[in-house]
Amino acid sequence: MKGIQFLTATLVLSAALPAAAEQDMGVTIHGDDEAAVGLYLMPWGDEPVSDIDRPPQLIDESPKPINADEFQRYAEWHQAHRAYRYWRLQSNNW
Secondary structure, eight states: OHHHHHHHHHHHHHHHSOOGGGOOOSOOOOOOTTSOOOOOOOOSSOOOHHHHSOOOSSSSOOOOOOOHHHHHHHHHHHHHHHHHHHHHHHHTOO
16 A cells, blocks of 8 residues: 555656756757767857967977987887887786
8 A cells, every 4th residue: 555655656746847858958969870970169269370379399499419328328228128028028927
């Protein structure tokens, strides 16, 4: 008997509450499964040209001389790093 009363009360309360699916949030999506996937962002206003482009940073750099000792250390480190990666991959030492 209590089960029937509970079921009746639940049905009455659920009918009284508005459905969440009926709310209109202001977004409408049109399309189908065959449409290409993509997202197009449209700006609200035009940006000034000076804010879009940054000044070139790497084009105007003049070449600097290479420090031989620093380059030798880097070459040795790079060779040791590659040998270690090769050892880990070949022997599966994870």
